């Protein structure tokens with residue numbers, strides 16, 4: 001399956017997907033290190049990326065020249081089982097990848113808006129654009145923290161917005177969120193969507209075909225290059 005907006009690659013197993021995605025990301029990071037002296041990677045949280053993180057963590061690249069940040073984060077401290085930062089620390093920043101620098105989005109601020117401003121200031125020190133960004137997707141069609149019921153969704157989905165990090169409030173999200181902006185995500189040299197299982201495949205296909213535009217489709221449509229969709233049953 002392929003459109004101008006995305007390329008679809010399916011794998012027989014989740015392990016095979018994790019290995020292939022890890023290989024593709026490691027290649028992009030190694031090329032960035034050669035080209036500009038360092039690599040910048042943004043990864044998603046949730047339940048899906050653990051296997052991919054473990055595969056990537058063993059890839060032999062100059063991890064001491066790589067900065068890892070998050071596509072999005074729940075407004076919870078790293079001690080929370082819902083922390084995306086904790087997932088990255090436990091499953092990615094190990095083995096060879098323990099040498100990477102991690103820039104979390106969560107800040108111990110009074111609220112998500114303040115945390116987003118603080119994260120924005122910290123991320124301004126990085127060497128943009130992202131070399132690779134790996135998105136996930138929820139069964140509601142959200143990706144990053146672009147939830148279908150988020151306040152000011154059109155602002156969140158605006159690729160021309162000036163911000164790098166935005167606060168998100170959505171009733172369905174569980175807690176306030178922080179997300180990289182659409183502009184920073186679709187500016188990545190390599191943008192992939194990692195989804196697994198029949199339900200997410202059906203959600204993705206419906207989002208791409210239906211009139212009810214889900215946020216995942218907005219990202220695909222905003223991307224100047226085809227998004228690589230990696231799927232396994």
Ligand SMILES: O=C1O[C@H](COP(=O)(O)O)[C@@H](O)[C@H](O)[C@H]1O
Nearest residue numbers: 044045046047048072136137138
């Ligand atoms: O809340 C989130 O959900 C999505 C999808 O998570 P999954 O558990 O269905 O894999 C994830 O991509 C995002 O980073 C996370 O904050």
